[in-house]
Every structure is written in C-alpha cells, then in structure tokens.
Amino acid sequence: EAGVTQFPSHSVIEKGQTVTLRCDPISGHDNLYWYRRVMGKEIKFLLHFVKESKQDESGMPNNRFLAERTGGTYSTLKVQPAELEDSGVYFCASSRQGGDTQYFGPGTRLTVL
Amino acid sequence: KQEVTQIPAALSVPEGENLVLNCSFTDSAIYNLQWFRQDPGKGLTSLLLIQSSQREQTSGRLNASLDKSSGRSTLYIAASQPGDSATYLCAVTIDSWGKLQFGAGTQVVVTP
Numbered sequence: 635e636a637g638v639t640q641f642p643s644h645s646v647i648e649k650g651q652t653v654t655l656r657c658d659p660i661s662g663h664d665n666l667y668w669y670r671r672v673m674g675k676e677i678k679f680l681l682h683f684v685k686e687s688k689q690d691e692s693g694m695p696n697n698r699f700l701a702e703r704t705g706g707t708y709s710t711l712k713v714q715p716a717e718l719e720d721s722g723v724y725f726c727a728s729s730r731q732g733g734d735t736q737y738f739g740p741g742t743r744l745t746v747l
Numbered sequence: 748k749q750e751v752t753q754i755p756a757a758l759s760v761p762e763g764e765n766l767v768l769n770c771s772f773t774d775s776a777i778y779n780l781q782w783f784r785q786d787p788g789k790g791l792t793s794l795l796l797i798q799s800s801q802r803e804q805t806s807g808r809l810n811a812s813l814d815k816s817s818g819r820s821t822l823y824i825a826a827s828q829p830g831d832s833a834t835y836l837c838a839v840t841i842d843s844w845g846k847l848q849f850g851a852g853t854q855v856v857v858t859p
Contacts, residue, residue: 667845677838732844
C-alpha cells in the first residue's frame with residue numbers, strides 16, 4: 635500500500651507569487667488533513683476534509699490560503715499571494731476514519747523570499 | 748485552550764540506556780494521544796496511539812502510558828539504539844474528527 639505523497643518536496647518562491655501544494659492520501663482514506671510547521675513552532679492544524687467536503691478549516695490562517703479536494707481523492711493547497719510568514723513545512727495526513735491513526739506525508743518545505 | 752508540552756526539548760543518551768520522554772497536556776478532554784517519530788527531512792511516523800480509555804500501549808521496545816486525569820503521557824524506549832535517534836512528537840486528538848494538537852517535540856540522540 636502506497637503511503638501519503640506530497641508534491642513538491644521543496645518550493646522556493648518570491649513574495650507575492652502563487653504556489654500550489656499537492657497531497658495524495660492513502661487510497662481509501664476518506665479523511666485528509668493539512669498541517670503546517672513554521673520555523674521554531676509546533677506543528678499546527680490547518681484543515682480537515684472528509685471526502686470532498688471541508689469538515690473543519692478553523693486553522694487556515696487567512697483567505698490567501700485555499701484548499702480543495704475535488705472528487706475526494708487528492709487535495710491541493712494554494713497560497714496566493716504568498717507572504718514571508720507563510721514559509722514553513724506543510725504536512726498532509728490521511729486516515730480511514732476520523733480519530734484513527736493518521737499517516738503523514740514527507741511534507742513540502744515552502745520558502746518565501 | 749489545549750496546550751501540549753514536551754520536556755526535555757533535547758536528550759542525549761548512550762546506547763543501551765532506556766529512554767523516557769514526557770508529554771503533558773492542559774485539558775484532559777482528549778479522544779486519544781499519539782506518539783510520532785520524525786527523522787530529518789522526513790514525514791511523521793506514528794509509533795503508538797493510546798485511546799483515552801486506555802492506560803498504556805506497547806509495541807516492541809516501546810511502551811506509552813497515559814494518565815488523562817493528570818494530563819500526562821510517557822513514552823519509554825527500552826535498550827536504546829543509535830537508530831532511535833530522531834525527534835519524538837506527542838499529539839493529542841482534541842475532537843472526534845481527529846484534529847491533532849502537537850507538542851514541540853523532543854530531539855533524541857543515542858550515541859554508540
């Protein structure tokens with residue numbers, strides 16, 4: 635069984651540009667989560683999908699962040715326009731049911747210059 | 748508001764010693780608690796999940812305890828090996844949908 639994959643592994647962009655991160659969960663996992671670790675801080679929850687629906691987006695920092703999960707499969711997280719404080723590592727995780735063990739991807743390291 | 752704390756932030760032990768990692772949380776209303784391991788440049792690997800009704804969970808050399816009333820969990824790693832060197836993260840599930848709240852982690856180095 636393939637694990638959670640994320641693309642790209644690393645992205646370097648300039649302030650004001652747009653970046654789209656992608657996450658492919660484990661097949662059959664209805665629950666998909668996005669988390670972020672900003673330098674020196676704990677990993678923080680961003681949002682949670684159940685299939686294609688947003689169950690909880692309380693952790694999204696502001697309206698420059700847009701997440702989608704079309705068809706309930708892979709998910710994208712778009713940052714537009716990117717700001718310096720968006721730099722960090724973005725993790726995606728999936729689980730079969732809510733509250734189950736979450737399986738994490740390797741993360742996307744985003745650097746905004 | 749839930750806060751998760753891990754002490755110490757870093758730990759170095761000689762090979763063969765037992766490791767004891769601590770996690771504390773301020774709100775006992777959790778669904779479960781998970782311990783993760785993170786290697787440099789890699790994602791998080793789930794080690795153990797303890798349901799809120801359980802007191803401990805074991806897997807091989809790993810044993811995790813949970814005292815919900817006092818807001819504490821401890822991860823024990825027996826007979827540490829250099830391959831155990833990693834950052835260990837504790838996270839509590841704060842709602843039924845699986846939302847995790849993480850501690851900052853303990854960076855462990857096991858010296859040969």
